[in-house]
Amino acid sequence: MQDMFGKMMDMQKKMNAAQEELKDKTVTAEAGGGMVTVTANGAQEITGIEIDPEAVDPDDLELLEDLVIAGVNKALEDASEMAQNEMKKSMGGMLPQGMDLSQLGL
Secondary structure, three states, X not given: OHHHHHHHHHHHHHHHHHHHHHOOOEEEEEEOOOOEEXXXXXXXXXXXXXXXXXXXXXXXHHHHHHHHHHHHHHHHHHHHHHHHHHHHHHHHHHOOOOXXXXXXXX
């Protein structure tokens, strides 16, 4: 029982360290053929948005809004996938086969 508790504590420490490292890793997603570029980190926070000036048409703001939404959604999706992959790597053999880390909020 003590050995299992020790393993759980080790796993918790590794998870915390991996989550801290994820804040420094980023992904970038594009929408509209690069007219909008969104960067997100492994903590699934948006860290940057770049908008090509040609995408800004005062008569069609709805298009720009849609591009920003698409870029943000793609960046968050990519960041989530990256975070899960990084957590799996950092946990190594400590996780049961096929365990879905999204159940842990990752």
